[in-house]
Amino acid sequence: MTSSRSDLPTDVEFEPEFIAALHDIYEEKILFNQWMGLKVDKIKATGIVASLNMKPELVGHYAYHRIHGGVISAVLDAMGSLAVMAALGAKHMDESVAKRLERFARHSTIDLRIDFLRPGIGDSFIVHAEAMRVGARVGNARMEFLSADGKLLSTGTAAYLTS
Secondary structure: OOOOOOOOOOOOOOOHHHHHHHHHHHHHHOHHHHHHOOEEEEEEOOEEEEEEEOOHHHEEEOOOOEEOHHHHHHHHHHHHHHHHHHHHHHHOOOOOHHHHHHHHHHOEEEEEEEEEOOOOEOOEEEEEEEEEEEOOOEEEEEEEEEEOOOOEEEEEEEEEEOO
8 A cells, every 4th residue: 555645755764763653552552452452563654554364353243254354444544644644744854753653642533434345354464554645634544454455344434633
């Protein structure tokens, strides 16, 4: 997934402190993400890659050992949010790392749509997310939830408050 939006910075190199802080927020401080086992693998201004390993607590249908749709929704929401935060950080590279991270305090989901395309069956999953637009008040993201072999299982779009 790569953004075709020319209004978003693509060649930004984030500071290690910014990357570490985003990892900490999304993997540790958001306890629900921690409970799910969500791991952020790559943070770029152009998009996010994350992974999730299946565990018994995430089962939504016991007979098929399929991941719960609410887990898929939560993961896509979290990674869409992170994609918007990364793009927002890239737009404001003139600010300090601390100032860019303060923007997270005002960040929240205002709209979320998930399309379940195939059953989420597997031992691990991959998530891709990218910001499509980041404005002064609202940012929009597009997300994908894939099987370990790359098969598209679910998609999502979301809008997030950015101010």
